[in-house]
Amino acid sequence: MKGWERPDGRKGIRNVIVVAYLVECAHHVAREITIPWRDQDVHLIGFPGCYANQYAYNMMERLSTHPNVGGVVLVSLGCEGFNKRSLQRAVSASGRPVETLIIQGDGGTRSTIEKGRAIVEKMRAVLDEQPTVHVDLSELVVGTICGGSDGASGITANPAVGRAFDSLVAEGATCVFEETGELIGCEGHMASRAITVELADEITRSVGKAARYYETLGHGSFAPGNAEGGLTTQEEKSMGAYAKSGSSQISGLIKPGDQPPSGGLFLLDVVPDGEVRFGFPNIADNAEIVELIACGCQLIIFTTGRGSVVGSAISPVIKVCSNSDTYNRLAEDMDVNAGTVLDGTRTLDEVGKEILDAVTFVASGGKSRSEELGHQEFILTYKSFEPVGPACLPTSRITAHHKAAE
Structure with missing residues (x-):
C-alpha cells in the first residue's frame, strides 16, 4: 500500500x-x-x-x-x-x-x-x-458504521466486517466501531471483552447514557425502514451492530476527535454528554462517519441492508450490502455483496476476506464505488462532550510504561 x-x-x-x-x-x-x-x-x-x-x-x-x-x-x-x-x-x-x-x-x-x-x-x-x-497494514485506522439495517444485516454484512476487523487487529491496525446508541443491550458483552475492569465500567456507563438520551428524545436508532427490512426489535438491531466489532479485546473507549493511542479495537461514543439539548442531533450516518474520520480513520466500512448511496469527504467509504436483492438493485453503489452468505454461495470468512481485500485495494489508491461516483457528503452540527478519563484509554498507560522502561 x-x-x-x-x-x-x-x-x-x-x-x-x-x-x-x-x-x-x-x-x-x-x-x-x-x-x-x-x-x-x-x-x-x-x-x-x-x-x-x-x-x-x-x-x-x-x-x-x-x-x-x-x-x-x-x-x-x-x-x-x-x-x-x-x-x-x-x-x-x-x-x-x-x-x-x-x-x-x-x-x-x-x-x-x-x-x-x-x-x-x-x-x-x-x-x-x-x-x-509505503503504508503498512498496521498503520491503518479503519472505522465502521451500519446504516439502514435489515433482517439480514446481523447475520451477513455485520459479522463479515467483524471477521475483517479481527484480521486487521491481528496485524496491528487500529479499528473503531460505533455507536453506543445502537448497542443498547450489548453492554455486558462488550464489558466482558474490555482489557481492564475499569474500561468495562466505562463502556457500561456510556451505553447507559445512550439509553437515557434516547428515552428522553422518545425515539432511538430503530427506524421505520429497519422494520420494513425485517427487524422486529431494538435488541435485534443492537446485536447486528455489535457483530461489526468482531471478537478482539476492546482496547479503549473514545469520543469524537479522540485519536486512539495504539493499535487494537476501540469503541466510539457519539452520544453527547450532559442533558439532552435542543439542536443536538439524533442518529445521522454521515455525521457519525465524520466523527470516525475525526478520530483518524483513513477509511470507513459502511454496512447497509436497506441500501445507501453515500460516501464522505476526506476518507473513502467501502459499502458492504447485507442481501443480494438490494445489492443487485444498487450494484453501482456497492463494493461487497455479503448477501452471498445468505444465498449459501460463500461463508462469512470468505466475505470477511473480500472486505479485507477491499480495504487494501482502497488503501493502495484504488477507488471505492462512492469515490468513483463523486460522493463527498459531510455533516457537522452542535454537540458537547467531556474529555475521556484515564480508565477509557488503558493502552495509553501501558504505552507510557513501556516507553519509560526503555
Missing part, C-alpha cells in the same frame, strides 16, 4: 485539499471554489453555525489535520464566531499549507471564488509532486 507521510508520523492514503467554510454564509463560495477540481481530491467540508462551539472547533481542527489531508483553504464570511485564526495556526503548525479567505474583506462572492480557485490550483500542483511512501 502507498500513501503520504505527515510531519506527525501518521500516513494518509489520500492527499486531499479541504476547502472549509466556517459559517453557513460562506458555504456557497466554498462550494464554488471546489467545483473545477471535483475529480481531483479537492473536498468541501464546513461548520454552518454562527456561534462558537468547542466540539465543532475540535472536529474542524482534527479534520483539517487528518492524515488524508495535504492542504487547507479556510473560507470565512468575516463576522462569525468561529476562531479562524486559531484554526489556521493549528493547521500551519501541522506542516500543511493553509490559506484563509474572508469574503467581507476579499471583495464578495465572485472575487473570493476567483482567489480561492487560484490558491487551490497552486496548492494542488505542489501536492501532486509530493512523493509517496
Whole structure:
C-alpha cells in the first residue's frame, strides 16, 4: 500500500485539499471554489453555525489535520464566531499549507471564488509532486458504521466486517466501531471483552447514557425502514451492530476527535454528554462517519441492508450490502455483496476476506464505488462532550510504561 507521510508520523492514503467554510454564509463560495477540481481530491467540508462551539472547533481542527489531508483553504464570511485564526495556526503548525479567505474583506462572492480557485490550483500542483511512501497494514485506522439495517444485516454484512476487523487487529491496525446508541443491550458483552475492569465500567456507563438520551428524545436508532427490512426489535438491531466489532479485546473507549493511542479495537461514543439539548442531533450516518474520520480513520466500512448511496469527504467509504436483492438493485453503489452468505454461495470468512481485500485495494489508491461516483457528503452540527478519563484509554498507560522502561 502507498500513501503520504505527515510531519506527525501518521500516513494518509489520500492527499486531499479541504476547502472549509466556517459559517453557513460562506458555504456557497466554498462550494464554488471546489467545483473545477471535483475529480481531483479537492473536498468541501464546513461548520454552518454562527456561534462558537468547542466540539465543532475540535472536529474542524482534527479534520483539517487528518492524515488524508495535504492542504487547507479556510473560507470565512468575516463576522462569525468561529476562531479562524486559531484554526489556521493549528493547521500551519501541522506542516500543511493553509490559506484563509474572508469574503467581507476579499471583495464578495465572485472575487473570493476567483482567489480561492487560484490558491487551490497552486496548492494542488505542489501536492501532486509530493512523493509517496509505503503504508503498512498496521498503520491503518479503519472505522465502521451500519446504516439502514435489515433482517439480514446481523447475520451477513455485520459479522463479515467483524471477521475483517479481527484480521486487521491481528496485524496491528487500529479499528473503531460505533455507536453506543445502537448497542443498547450489548453492554455486558462488550464489558466482558474490555482489557481492564475499569474500561468495562466505562463502556457500561456510556451505553447507559445512550439509553437515557434516547428515552428522553422518545425515539432511538430503530427506524421505520429497519422494520420494513425485517427487524422486529431494538435488541435485534443492537446485536447486528455489535457483530461489526468482531471478537478482539476492546482496547479503549473514545469520543469524537479522540485519536486512539495504539493499535487494537476501540469503541466510539457519539452520544453527547450532559442533558439532552435542543439542536443536538439524533442518529445521522454521515455525521457519525465524520466523527470516525475525526478520530483518524483513513477509511470507513459502511454496512447497509436497506441500501445507501453515500460516501464522505476526506476518507473513502467501502459499502458492504447485507442481501443480494438490494445489492443487485444498487450494484453501482456497492463494493461487497455479503448477501452471498445468505444465498449459501460463500461463508462469512470468505466475505470477511473480500472486505479485507477491499480495504487494501482502497488503501493502495484504488477507488471505492462512492469515490468513483463523486460522493463527498459531510455533516457537522452542535454537540458537547467531556474529555475521556484515564480508565477509557488503558493502552495509553501501558504505552507510557513501556516507553519509560526503555
